[in-house]
Amino acid sequence: STQDELKKQTGYRAVDDYVRSGMVVGLGTGSTAYYAVERLGEKLKSGELTDIVAIPTSIRTKEQAESLGIPLVTLDTHSKLDVAIDGADNVDPGFNLVKGGGGALLREKMVELAADTFIVIVDESKLCDGLGPGFPIPVEITPFCHEHTIRVISDLPSCAGCKPVLRMGSSSNNKCDGDEIAVTDNGNYIVDLHFTGNIKNVPKMAADLKRVCGVVDHGIFSGMTSAVICAGNEGVTVTTP
Ligand code: DER
Numbered sequence: 001s002t003q004d005e006l007k008k009q010t011g012y013r014a015v016d017d018y019v020r021s022g023m024v025v026g027l028g029t030g031s032t033a034y035y036a037v038e039r040l041g042e043k044l045k046s047g048e049l050t051d052i053v054a055i056p057t058s059i060r061t062k063e064q065a066e067s068l069g070i071p072l073v074t075l076d077t078h079s080k081l082d083v084a085i086d087g088a089d090n091v092d093p094g095f096n097l098v099k100g101g102g103g104a105l106l107r108e109k110m111v112e113l114a115a116d117t118f119i120v121i122v123d124e125s126k127l128c129d130g131l132g133p134g135f136p137i138p139v140e141i142t143p144f145c146h147e148h149t150i151r152v153i154s155d156l157p158s159c160a161g162c163k164p165v166l167r168m169g170s171s172s173n174n175k176c177d178g179d180e181i182a183v184t185d186n187g188n189y190i191v192d193l194h195f196t197g198n199i200k201n202v203p204k205m206a207a208d209l210k211r212v213c214g215v216v217d218h219g220i221f222s223g224m225t226s227a228v229i230c231a232g233n234e235g236v237t238v239t240t241p
Helices: 003-018 033-046 059-067 105-113 146-154 202-211
Strands: 024-027 053-056 081-086 115-123 137-141 163-166 189-194 215-218 227-232 235-239
Touching (some): 003 033, 003 081, 003 115, 003 227, 003 235, 024 033, 033 059, 033 081, 053 059, 081 105, 105 115, 105 215, 137 146, 146 189, 202 215
Parallel strands (some): 024 081, 081 115, 115 227
Antiparallel strands (some): 137 189, 137 215, 163 189, 227 235
8 A cells, every 4th residue: 555545544533543533632643644534524524423523733733623524622621532533653662753844843742741641643664673773853942042942952862873953944834945044833943853872862852952051842742652653554453562
């Protein structure tokens, strides 16, 4: 199957297996989560699902959900969700994730930490044996003195060997092209930390990044995954920590 078909298989499977009527559902961001949102809209339209409210993790997911007529709320009125469904850029054998390729990591992490169940939907290209070389670690930073913050990050011992790259892109999308600095939904910048080898101590690096004043959050999602639904050419597998 094409990669898009794999994304559709895993996105649909997540909704079919984990969303029940009456739930509060977190909607992820990206080309895989797109299919989960599509399936949710389809099942609400058909009446297979009822009494659902959803919380989007980005402006573009909010817009997709609105176009499908999915009733939307926010964390301000719903601090607890039943289930959140989202993609990932990399998944290691310990179910640790790299997220943020689409620039939505802060809202994703806030929503997914508030969910009782967090379902990760990937195609097999996202699986890795260790975080780092497979996908740069996105870090959301404040625009104020961002070059200073990037220097502080690259001086962290736990980030030794990383090459920080300020994410560029036109304000209308999150593509890493364009000649202006990419701005997140929250008005911040993103620096991508490129590693040539596996990160030695992921939890330590995550903790160190979080402590840097000027860092809002990072794309390491550890200890959050309830299940990974992976679509590959051999079929769809569901694995749990
Ligand atoms: O930005 C994000 O966190 C996205 O969920 C990303 O991790 C996965 O996006 P994709 O499904 O388009 O690869």
